[in-house]
Structure formats: structure tokens, C-alpha cells
Amino acid sequence: MSPNLTLVLVSGVLVATGVALLLERTLTRVLVGIVLLSNGINVLFLVAGGRPGGAPILGVTRAEDMSDPLPQAMVLTAIVITLGMVAFILALAYRSWQLDGHDEVQDDVEDRRIVRRAERDETSASYDDDTAETAGTTATGAHPHDGREAP
Structure with a gap:
């Protein structure tokens, strides 16, 4: 079974936009870039995880009909890491705003x-x-x- 082309394109656009925003000098754009990049990679993980299937619970779904739980676990871990990075960059941007009146990195x-x-x-x-x-x-x-x- 081939991956969904729409999800692959969405992932590519999210990653490309995220990388472009990471190269900006303001912390708010860097923050949005990190969020977009993370979401694009998460979608890519789920696409690369294989075909959708039933819940991976023994006794509920047959083994051949289960979806792979590893990509889902990796995405959940990536979400938590991204949340920590967002909180840190927001703190940096807020402190920069307090000190300089802008969030541009000089x-x-x-x-x-x-x-x-x-x-x-x-x-x-x-x-x-x-x-x-x-x-x-x-x-x-x-x-x-x-x-x-x-x-």
C-alpha cells in the first residue's frame, strides 16, 4: 500500500515553511517555524508508520489488523518536546520584549x-x-x- 500523497505534500509544505521561518531573526517567527516543522515531521511519522488499522490492543483486534503503535508513541513524545521548546522560546521572547521592546535577535x-x-x-x-x-x-x-x- 502506498502512502497518501496528500499527507506527504502537507508534510513537505509544513517542513519547508518551518525551515524558512526558522531562518528569520525574530523569535516569534522562529517559534512559529518550530511549531510548523514539528507538525510536519509528526505527520511524516504517521505517514511512514504504515497503513491505518485497528487499536493495538490484544484481544480486541486481530494481530494482522493492528496499526503500529511505535509511530504514535514517537509523535506523542515529539509533541511533549515541542511543547517544552515552545515554552522556552516564549520565555525568551517575553524577556527580550521586556528588555529591548522587540524580539529580534541581534x-x-x-x-x-x-x-x-x-x-x-x-x-x-x-x-x-x-x-x-x-x-x-x-x-x-x-x-x-x-x-x-x-x-
Whole structure:
């Protein structure tokens, strides 16, 4: 039996929209993105779980007519995890609103400074390596071919 094409498309749209919203800078859009992404993956779990069947209770439904309970258990677990994430992001957004008057995530100035310093060190290290190799040694003073120290 093939999966329901409508549910697969709905799952794909939910996941794609959720990922697009996760890339935004405001926490409310990130929150909606997490909810949509979670719901899309939950629908995908249920579609991948196989054909629908009877309740998986022994004595009520025959074994070959039962539905698989594992995808349902995974979806319930995912719902609880998503609820915890939603509560946490709502708390972050509320605190950001209290402190700044908006919930937009700003770039960290110190983080930018560290990235610039790393890029500067990387370019200077590659420059040092290039000039040392043209002189016949590496930046550590070792001969580039045999590993012995340069005179």
C-alpha cells in the first residue's frame, strides 16, 4: 500500500515553511517555524508508520489488523518536546520584549570581533607560510621536505 500523497505534500509544505521561518531573526517567527516543522515531521511519522488499522490492543483486534503503535508513541513524545521548546522560546521572547521592546535577535558584537580576528590570523598565517616556503623553510623553521631543522 502506498502512502497518501496528500499527507506527504502537507508534510513537505509544513517542513519547508518551518525551515524558512526558522531562518528569520525574530523569535516569534522562529517559534512559529518550530511549531510548523514539528507538525510536519509528526505527520511524516504517521505517514511512514504504515497503513491505518485497528487499536493495538490484544484481544480486541486481530494481530494482522493492528496499526503500529511505535509511530504514535514517537509523535506523542515529539509533541511533549515541542511543547517544552515552545515554552522556552516564549520565555525568551517575553524577556527580550521586556528588555529591548522587540524580539529580534541581534548579532553579537563580540562574536563578530572573534570572527574578524580569526580571519585576520588565518590570512597572516597563510602569508607567513607562503613567504617561509619561498625561503626554503616552513613557518616553524623546519625544512619543508625532510622534517629537519633549517640551519
